[in-house]
Amino acid sequence: SGSAVSDLEVEMKEVEGHLWHLRYPLTPLAGETAGEHPLDHLVVATTRPETMLGDTAVAVNPSDPRYADLVGQTLTLPLVGRTIPIVADDHVDADFGTGCVKVTPAHDPNDFAIGQRHGLPQITVMAKDGTMNEAAGRFAGLDRFEARQAVVAAMEAEGLLVKTEPHRHSVPFSDRGKVPVEPLLSTQWFVRTEPLAARCRAALEQGEPRFVPERWSKVYRDWLTDIRDWCISRQLWWGHRIPAWFVVSQTGGVITEATPYVVARDEAAARAEAEAAYGAAHAAAGQELVLEQDPDVLDTWFSSGLWPFSTLGWPGEPGGSEPADLARWYPTSVLVTGFDIIFFWVARMTMLAGAFLPEAGPPFGDVYIHGLVRDEHNRKMSKSVGNGIDPLLLIERYGADALRFALVREVAGAGQDIRLDYDRKSDTSGTVEAARNFANKLFNATRFALMNLGGETPASLGAPDPAALQLSDRWILSRLARVNAETAERYNSYALGEAAKGLYEFAWNEVCDWYLELIKRRLQVAADLEGVDREAALADQRTARQVLAKVLSELLLMLHPLLPHLSEELWHGLTGAPVASFLALQPWPEVDIAALDGSLEAAFAELIEAIRVVRNLRAVAGLKPAQPAPVRFITGRAELASLLQAASADITALTRAAEVVVWSPQETAAGGSERALAGVCGELQVLLPIEGLVDLDALRSRLEKDLAKAQKEIHGLAARLANPNFADKAPPAVVAECRANLAEAEAQAQLARQRLAELS
RNA sequence: GGGCGAUUAGCUCAGAGGUAGAGCACUACCUUGACACGGUAGGAGUCACUGGUUCGAUUCCAGUAUCGCCCACCA
Numbered sequence: 001s002g003s004a005v006s007d008l009e010v011e012m013k014e015v016e017g018h019l020w021h022l023r024y025p026l027t028p029l030a031g032e033t034a035g036e037h038p039l040d041h042l043v044v045a046t047t048r049p050e051t052m053l054g055d056t057a058v059a060v061n062p063s064d065p066r067y068a069d070l071v072g073q074t075l076t077l078p079l080v081g082r083t084i085p086i087v088a089d090d091h092v093d094a095d096f097g098t099g100c101v102k103v104t105p106a107h108d109p110n111d112f113a114i115g116q117r118h119g120l121p122q123i124t125v126m127a128k129d130g131t132m133n134e135a136a137g138r139f140a141g142l143d144r145f146e147a148r149q150a151v152v153a154a155m156e157a158e159g160l161l162v163k164t165e166p167h168r169h170s171v172p173f174s175d176r177g178k179v180p181v182e183p184l185l186s187t188q189w190f191v192r193t194e195p196l197a198a199r200c201r202a203a204l205e206q207g208e209p210r211f212v213p214e215r216w217s218k219v220y221r222d223w224l225t226d227i228r229d230w231c232i233s234r235q236l237w238w239g240h241r242i243p244a245w246f247v248v249s250q251t252g253g254v255i256t257e258a259t260p261y262v263v264a265r266d267e268a269a270a271r272a273e274a275e276a277a278y279g280a281a282h283a284a285a286g287q288e289l290v291l292e293q294d295p296d297v298l299d300t301w302f303s304s305g306l307w308p309f310s311t312l313g314w315p316g317e318p319g320g321s322e323p324a325d326l327a328r329w330y331p332t333s334v335l336v337t338g339f340d341i342i343f344f345w346v347a348r349m350t351m352l353a354g355a356f357l358p359e360a361g362p363p364f365g366d367v368y369i370h371g372l373v374r375d376e377h378n379r380k381m382s383k384s385v386g387n388g389i390d391p392l393l394l395i396e397r398y399g400a401d402a403l404r405f406a407l408v409r410e411v412a413g414a415g416q417d418i419r420l421d422y423d424r425k426s427d428t429s430g431t432v433e434a435a436r437n438f439a440n441k442l443f444n445a446t447r448f449a450l451m452n453l454g455g456e457t458p459a460s461l462g463a464p465d466p467a468a469l470q471l472s473d474r475w476i477l478s479r480l481a482r483v484n485a486e487t488a489e490r491y492n493s494y495a496l497g498e499a500a501k502g503l504y505e506f507a508w509n510e511v512c513d514w515y516l517e518l519i520k521r522r523l524q525v526a527a528d529l530e531g532v533d534r535e536a537a538l539a540d541q542r543t544a545r546q547v548l549a550k551v552l553s554e555l556l557l558m559l560h561p562l563l564p565h566l567s568e569e570l571w572h573g574l575t576g577a578p579v580a581s582f583l584a585l586q587p588w589p590e591v592d593i594a595a596l597d598g599s600l601e602a603a604f605a606e607l608i609e610a611i612r613v614v615r616n617l618r619a620v621a622g623l624k625p626a627q628p629a630p631v632r633f634i635t636g637r638a639e640l641a642s643l644l645q646a647a648s649a650d651i652t653a654l655t656r657a658a659e660v661v662v663w664s665p666q667e668t669a670a671g672g673s674e675r676a677l678a679g680v681c682g683e684l685q686v687l688l689p690i691e692g693l694v695d696l697d698a699l700r701s702r703l704e705k706d707l708a709k710a711q712k713e714i715h716g717l718a719a720r721l722a723n724p725n726f727a728d729k730a731p732p733a734v735v736a737e738c739r740a741n742l743a744e745a746e747a748q749a750q751l752a753r754q755r756l757a758e759l760s
Numbered sequence: 761g762g763g764c765g766a767u768u769a770g771c772u773c774a775g776a777g778g779u780a781g782a783g784c785a786c787u788a789c790c791u792u793g794a795c796a797c798g799g800u801a802g803g804a805g806u807c808a809c810u811g812g813u814u815c816g817a818u819u820c821c822a823g824u825a826u827c828g829c830c831c832a833c834c835a
Contacts, residue, residue, distance in 0.1 A: 012832085019835085045835060059835095093834060101835050110833045169835090215764070219830075222763080339830085378828065398797095409783090410773070416765080417829090421772050421784080430784045431772065437783095437797045448794030501774075501782075516794075524793095612801085619801045625790055716779060725815040734778060734816095741779085 001177045002128045003235035004188050006299060007228070008343055010181055012170040019167035020049045020152055021098070023160040024058060027074040027083055042067070042075060042086070043162050045097040047169055048107075049155070050147040053080055053136045054125040057103040059114055062088035064099050078160050079151065080137060087118045106185050124185055128235075144182065187257065189233040189242060189296070196351035197224040199358065209335070209350070209362045212494045216339055216369045223343050224351075232302045239297030245270040247278050249290035267291065305348030308332070308363040315357050330357070335364040338372050340380070368494050371417040373407070378419060389420065393427045401563040402436035408562055409435065409500040438504055439566050442559070445512050446570040449552050452523040453545050457576050458553045464546035466594075468539065471647060472518040473547045475604040477595040479510055480551050484591045487558050500562050507555055514608065515551065519544040521653050549574070554589040603643050606682075607651075610644060613681045614655040617688050620698045621677050628658040632676070632687040634668050640684065678755040680706055683747050685755075696759060703756050710749035717742040 025041045042058055055077055060067040071088045091114060092101050105115030106122040115122060125136040132139045132147045139147045155161045174181045201224050203209075204217060211217040233242060244263045251259040260278065264270035274291055282289045309315070312330050313323025331353075337346060346367055353363040372380050373389070381388040394403045410418045410431065422429045453461070464473065483506045490499035522544040525537045553574055560567040560583050571583040614631055623629060631651065633644050641662050644651070648660040677688035677699055717738055720726050727735055 047835070091834080096834065103835095108833085108835085110835075113833080219764080222831080343830095374828095380829085416773090419772070429772095433797075434783050437795095440797045441795065444795035444798085446794085451794070497774080505782080512795085513799090517799095520793095616801060619789075622789090625800075626792075713779065720778085720816075723815060727815080729815045730778080738778080 001174060004186060004231050004233060005174055005176070005181060006231065006301070008301075009175045010172045011175055013173050014168060015171045017047050017167050017169055017171070019045050019047055019097070019165045020155075021045050021162035021164070022049065022052065022078070022102075022155055023162055024075045024078060024084075024102070025160075026070070027076050029073070039070070042070070042100045043098045044100045044102040046102055047167060048148065049151045050132065050136075050139070050144055051104040051107045051125070052077070052102055052151060053132070053139060053147075054104045054106050054123040055080075055084055055102045056082075056105060056115065056120040056123055057084050057087050057118065059087050059089040059092050059101045059103050060099055061092040061094040062090065064092075064094040066094075066099065078158060079154055085118075085120075087114070087120075089114050089117060107183050109183055112183070112185075122185055126182055126184060128184065128186075130182065188231045189244070189294075191230040191232050191302075193227045193230050193351065196354055197227045197347075199354040200224050200347065200350045200362075203350070203354075203362055209364055210366045212366060212368045216342060216367070219339070220342055220347060220367075223347055230299075230302075232299045233294075233296040234299055235295075236297055239300060240303050242294045242296050242298060243270075244294045245274065245291040246294065247274050247289065248292045249282060249287055250278060253290065255292065255294075261294070262291075267293070301344045301348050302352075304345055305352045307345075307349060308353055309356065330363065331361060332364045334366040334368055336368045336370065339369050340372065342367075342369070366494075371410075374417050374419045376419070376422065376424075389422050394422075394429060394432050397427060398429075398432045398436040399439060399566075401566045402432050402439050404564075405438065405500060405562050406432040406435035408496050409504070410497060438508065439563060441508055441512060442556075442563070442566060442570065445507070445516060446552060446556075446574055448516060449548055450573060453549060456545065456549070457574065458549035459575065461542070461546045461549050463550070464543050468543045469547070470522075470540070470543070471600075471604070471643075472515060472650065473543060474595070474597060474600055476511065476515045476551055477547060477592065478597045478601055479506065480554060481592045481595045482601075484554065484558065484589060488588060488591070491561070496562075503555070503559050503562070507559070511551060511555065515548075517654060518650050519548060521649075523548075557583065557586055557589055560584060603639070606640060606684075607643060607647050609681055610684060610686065611651060611654050613679045613684070613686045614651070614657070614688070616702070617677045617679045617686060617699075618655070620702045621688065621690070622698065623690070626656065628656050629688050629690050630659045631655060631657040631661070632689065633660070633662045634665060634685040634687065635662070635683060636665050637683060678703070678758075680748050680751040680755070682744050685751055700756065700759055703752050703759070707749055707752040707756065710745045710752060713745040714742060714749060717745065 021043050022045075023041045023043050026039070044058060046052065058075055060071065062068075062071070067086070070086050072086065074083045074085050076082070077084050087103070091110060092099065101111075103111045103114050103120060104123075105112045105120050106124040107126065112122070114120070123135055125132055126144060127133045130144045132142050132144065134140045136142075136147065139150055142150060152161060152164075171180050173179065201221060204221055204224075211220065243265065244261050245267065246255045246259045246261045248255060248259060262270050262273040262277070264273055270293075271289075271291060274289060279289060303310075308330060309326070312326040315322055315326060317323070335346065335349075349364075350362045353360070357363075375381055375387045375389075377387075379385065379387055391403060398406075406429070407418065407420075410420075420429055421431050469477070483502060486502055487499050490496070490502065522537075522540050525534070525541050529537050553571065556567040556571045556574070560571075564584070568583045571577065572579070577583075610633065618625075618629065633641070635641050635644070641664065644660070644662045648662075651657055651660050677690065679686045679702065721735075721738060721742065726738075730738075
């Protein structure tokens, strides 16, 4: 690549390489001849033999007794002939290999550090294009990997190759170039990071920014701790050019290490600054002052790290006040991003923002870290691997809202990654398809409303009269208020998946499955009704319309962040709002606290359960769906009885009941025995007296299932209650609930046994 | 070498200290005036393993195993 790269852009890969053991002869001491000393050489091991051409020392551990007397002596570097010292350095592990390490300060970070400690020269033997340079002597011009083979061959020819071992080790690869990178000395621009990082760490101590999920703050903090200086220059031709101008006329027209420079906003300012500093000297020498801008560009993450200012304006513009957007919007409330760029982007933004606006705190209050979409092999999707999904294919098949909803719905688990069930062969996804089906469901529910609102809108219908509300109205309004409160809380806490699931279930399982079904008969006012009956029916129709309009319009509002296009469209249809007004700009609907009614919701759940039992009995008995059958409920609980009584019209509509009768156990006994389908649900018995049409075996197995379930429950609850510790230590409410459940299960078991006995 | 996730139905995944949930797939029935991209009913799980805390653990804690990710200068 010919450019500097960041450590973050380097990927360590395990590769099968070799460890070459090379012999470096000791330089004979004065008065000795070669071979006279008992130890006339050292053996070093290396994975990159070509770098030996740049060796300037061999290091041993200072406490290694084998080499203690050799420290300070010298070796003759084979192939090159250079005399290099033997130095003692703690970095060397005496137990690895021979305990001797060749030191190449110009081509290895560790060796660089050793070189610094021992004042070793740095000999660069490789060029930026990966070939060996003139310092490599007879190997100059060879590619680095050719040079590796050539050096090994030359050492072997000289009898200095001791052995070659296979060796698995980590090699740094360039993310961009996909080839091993070479550590190389070069002059670059750096940002001193510690003062910036220290400010960020201090802010984090104060909880700024707040990471969601919280665990990512540790990743952020760790990276900002013991941070290295940041190399920000790149030798690429794209990017922001570094605003530094060299006064090349000071150094013979070329840029050297000694060339002075000025840093400024633009060339004119740079020239003014350079004139002030060097103009007089140039004039005295009769020279023209020549500037040359540094050809390097900034690291892309440096540029990206300036995002808050790129978007909102720059603080401290000369002669200007602070930009209006910056004053209004900085810091922003939330940054939404993936964990893979916490270092690259998030930390860079907080560091740079701290440099330019130290008083204002981090550039965003919250950092919401979402999961990544992974492919079917659990790999992160990336451009370079080429395992991404083209969202347009899924959008074309299922719609943009469906894709969005599916992804949001899957991110419930606190930033957990998403493995999308995407089938590459057919470009299909069950998850996205389910979201599409949901969108379709909403579309059809709204269509149903439009067909039944009589041309009115939520606004023209107004709020329903509380006194006119029916049971199902009060139920759905209570549910609406509760779902509203829950959803608001979920959005606020970034529990987006939970919000999506909650709305999905409310819309489908409650609004569509129950409420819409329950009001169908109320929305249709029979044509033959007259007088007060007609008046009452029309009033009730209006109530149903009012509730339906309110529920649906608020549902669309709550769903809007998740299904923006569809909800906007349906809302316009439902409300008749002009094209220029947007659902997106509507305030969040107020929670109707007065509508909340927990006991009503619980009672309604019992009603739903009763209806399910009836439907189940009908299915078990093999009744045709259209065939009416009488329904008898038997319960000793007065409130349940009155609920069922009050809802008998609803039950009739939803179960194809020929008639609905609610009896107490006494009334039942008085009525004598009747052949019937029977089911039990808690303390409720459900009878379908339809002699002759009964599949007795199916009914029996259904009752046996009920009995088994009740018995299992009795077993568990009784065992728990039998434990004396439970009664003593568990909260009284839990114990009471347990007793109640046991009583109910026993009642259920009893009823089931009784019915089974009657069957035989 | 450190750190972090995950392990729940055939598949993809939620969940919560008090008797296990969704979507898809599966079974049966149903073209009912919103919706077959649908409805009704149903089948399906030793919640990875081992200990601990607790009256009670699938849920909390510790360890183990497997999978995955991040960080780290051992030639």
